[in-house]
Amino acid sequence: MATVELSFSALPVHVRTARLIVTAVARRSGVPEALLDEVRLAVGEACSRAVEAHLEHCPDEPVRLEMIDGKRRFEVIVSDSVPGDDAAGTLSAESSPGQDPPGESRPGEEDWQELSLAGLGDGAGDLGLAVIAGLADDVVVSSTPKGVQIRMSWPK
Numbered sequence: 001m002a003t004v005e006l007s008f009s010a011l012p013v014h015v016r017t018a019r020l021i022v023t024a025v026a027r028r029s030g031v032p033e034a035l036l037d038e039v040r041l042a043v044g045e046a047c048s049r050a051v052e053a054h055l056e057h058c059p060d061e062p063v064r065l066e067m068i069d070g071k072r073r074f075e076v077i078v079s080d081s082v083p084g085d086d087a088a089g090t091l092s093a094e095s096s097p098g099q100d101p102p103g104e105s106r107p108g109e110e111d112w113q114e115l116s117l118a119g120l121g122d123g124a125g126d127l128g129l130a131v132i133a134g135l136a137d138d139v140v141v142s143s144t145p146k147g148v149q150i151r152m153s154w155p156k
Helices: 013-029 033-057 124-135
Strands: 002-008 063-069 073-079 093-097 113-115 138-144 147-155
Touching (some): 002 013, 013 033, 013 063, 033 073, 033 124, 124 138
Antiparallel strands (some): 002 063, 093 113, 113 138
């Protein structure tokens, strides 16, 4: 399983670069051409949300991106450094801490809190999550004391 990591300054201009890099890595990983636009758009939305959160709360911290080339899936993780709720401040934690998708384990998993994508409100941040959920095959939004993480994946 190959992993590509990228961190970039919290500036809106860098979101385009992140989208281009993710699209290139996805193509090389074997993601079908028909899904590349969905990957690009979902990652762009997730990165835009992280940049917005950083600009408001921690402008000097970089946004982090992880691209994982698994055997059957291509996974992208966008992480910000804003503890608790994201930039929109409208996500509600509805599941219990430490909850993980089946078969996955994360470091410090007792600190994780999965945030629900169901019942999204009218906020712009909620609309962004709805867009991401519509574009990615699988989406998990998690919050830790260190920040919010959006984990997306697509079949290969």
